[in-house]
Amino acid sequence: MSLIENRGLIETHSLTETRAAIGPPHRHVSLRADSDMLPSVAEMVKTLHPSEPLHCIRPAAISAAARNFAAAFNGDVLYAVKCNPEPAVLRALWEGGIRHFDCASISEVTLVRRLFPGAHIHFMHPVKSRPAIAEAWVLHGVRDFVLDSFSELDKIMAEITASALDRPGLFIRIALPETGAVINLSKKFGTDFATAIALLRAARPLAGRLGVAFHAGSQCLDPLAWRDAIALAGEVILAAGVRVDVLDVGGGFPAAYPDMDPPPLGAFMAEIDAAYDRLNMPGLRLWAEPGRALVAGGGSVVVQVQLRRDNMLYINDGVYGALADAGALKFRFPTRLLHSRHSAGAPDASFGFFGPSCDSLDVMNGPFILPDDVAEGDWIEIGQLGAYGTCLRTAFNGFDRATLVEVSDRAMLEGPVSEPQP
Numbered sequence: 001m002s003l004i005e006n007r008g009l010i011e012t013h014s015l016t017e018t019r020a021a022i023g024p025p026h027r028h029v030s031l032r033a034d035s036d037m038l039p040s041v042a043e044m045v046k047t048l049h050p051s052e053p054l055h056c057i058r059p060a061a062i063s064a065a066a067r068n069f070a071a072a073f074n075g076d077v078l079y080a081v082k083c084n085p086e087p088a089v090l091r092a093l094w095e096g097g098i099r100h101f102d103c104a105s106i107s108e109v110t111l112v113r114r115l116f117p118g119a120h121i122h123f124m125h126p127v128k129s130r131p132a133i134a135e136a137w138v139l140h141g142v143r144d145f146v147l148d149s150f151s152e153l154d155k156i157m158a159e160i161t162a163s164a165l166d167r168p169g170l171f172i173r174i175a176l177p178e179t180g181a182v183i184n185l186s187k188k189f190g191t192d193f194a195t196a197i198a199l200l201r202a203a204r205p206l207a208g209r210l211g212v213a214f215h216a217g218s219q220c221l222d223p224l225a226w227r228d229a230i231a232l233a234g235e236v237i238l239a240a241g242v243r244v245d246v247l248d249v250g251g252g253f254p255a256a257y258p259d260m261d262p263p264p265l266g267a268f269m270a271e272i273d274a275a276y277d278r279l280n281m282p283g284l285r286l287w288a289e290p291g292r293a294l295v296a297g298g299g300s301v302v303v304q305v306q307l308r309r310d311n312m313l314y315i316n317d318g319v320y321g322a323l324a325d326a327g328a329l330k331f332r333f334p335t336r337l338l339h340s341r342h343s344a345g346a347p348d349a350s351f352g353f354f355g356p357s358c359d360s361l362d363v364m365n366g367p368f369i370l371p372d373d374v375a376e377g378d379w380i381e382i383g384q385l386g387a388y389g390t391c392l393r394t395a396f397n398g399f400d401r402a403t404l405v406e407v408s409d410r411a412m413l414e415g416p417v418s419e420p421q422p
Contacts, residue, residue, distance in 0.1 A: 027403045038408040045302055045338050045379050053317040053402040054302035055390050059092035061411045062298035062386070066096025069294060072269045075286030078102040078122055080251050081112060083291030083387045084299065088406055090115055093294065102289045106132040113140045124213070124289065126173050126189045127152060133159040144169035146213055148191040153199065157206060167208035171248060172199045174214050174236060179225035181217025181252055182329060190214065193236060200240035211246035211287070212236060219292060220252040221262050223271040230275035237281070248287040255296030256413040257384055258332045292387035297411025299386025302338065305378045311351050313374065318355015318362040320396040322389040323382070326353070326364035334383040334412040335368045346371040357397040383412030
């Protein structure tokens with residue numbers, strides 16, 4: 001009998017099949033054999049004694065964030081699948097009322113359609129391959145496509161089989177000035193004012209519904225960025241002089257991190273609602289594409305210390321795993337020590353992490369706050385990794401093994417879109 005069977009656990013292999021080509025698969029372990037109650041992170045660590053990264057999904061936190069965002073936003077909420085495509089995460093979002101999904105690839109489209117046959121899928125990558133467009137239209141019933149060039153408009157219309165009764169939704173993405181976001185997403189995508197006008201006029205007779213879209217940038221902390229972007233979109237629509245059906249205010253809604261305390265969700269929604277009212281376009285429907293704000297608090301990773309050298313800890317995950325943002329973007333994440341073998345009451349200290357690969361770039365300086373007596377063999381939980389943690393994992397250097405569990409814990413930090421949990 002295997003170790004997993006001896007511990008009374010259920011191992012779910014269907015996750016790898018369902019997840020398709022989205023990323024390196026996990027071994028999915030559940031403790032729900034005899035109970036509907038999910039265990040805590042601490043219980044899973046005590047049971048499994050993991051020697052490989054343990055990815056912890058908090059379904060209740062994700063569902064609550066989804067419900068809270070949908071209640072606050074006066075329009076349709078499209079979850080940005082790229083942020084975290086794990087089926088356990090997507091199911092928690094569905095439980096929280098999400099029925100629209102912003103997909104950026106045919107693999108994401110396929111995943112969502114397999115999980116939720118009745119979902120509304122929107123292909124919101126501005127540059128798509130011809131086979132991906134055709135497959136999305138024919139096999140998966142996708143009818144909405146974003147674009148920011150005439151070449152992409154021609155490509156879409158050439159690859160679909162539109163008719164008078166079945167025309168595509170076409171969404172023109174505009175570029176924005178600098179918003180102060182951590183990652184500026186208008187450097188790669190989005191068209192200028194004049195081209196946007198021309199595209200709207202060209203797309204109107206081809207479209208079943210026509211939209212304007214923008215993205216304030218990833219982890220944008222300034223609610224006024226949406227005010228200014230909506231005003232710019234309104235100027236484009238008025239100048240084009242054609243009927244526009246949808247204004248997609250994109251993603252970028254922030255999550256909380258140890259050194260980033262975003263304004264409350266209501267501050268963002270107040271600016272969006274006020275800017276929309278100033279447009280005076282009552283037939284214009286709002287969409288949003290949140291990702292990080294819905295799922296950041298819903299995931300964490302438990303790592304094990306393999307060596308301590310002064311205040312640098314060698315751990316079994318790193319920048320080529322779930323901690324890419326801790327390296328490239330220098331994000332700090334909340335940390336806590338689990339099941340330490342040392343006495344309680346040790347003072348806190350600042351630590352950096354070295355990842356498991358042989359690459360000297362696999363370093364995360366933090367600082368990450370932990371008890372000063374942390375040592376080899378201890379487990380550390382690193383929180384707020386539900387967004388762009390799991391999905392950025394690679395198989396570099398062979399460190400691609402991990403286990404995924406669902407747990408009952410609250411988010412390690414309360415973000416602007418969270419709500420109290422029972």
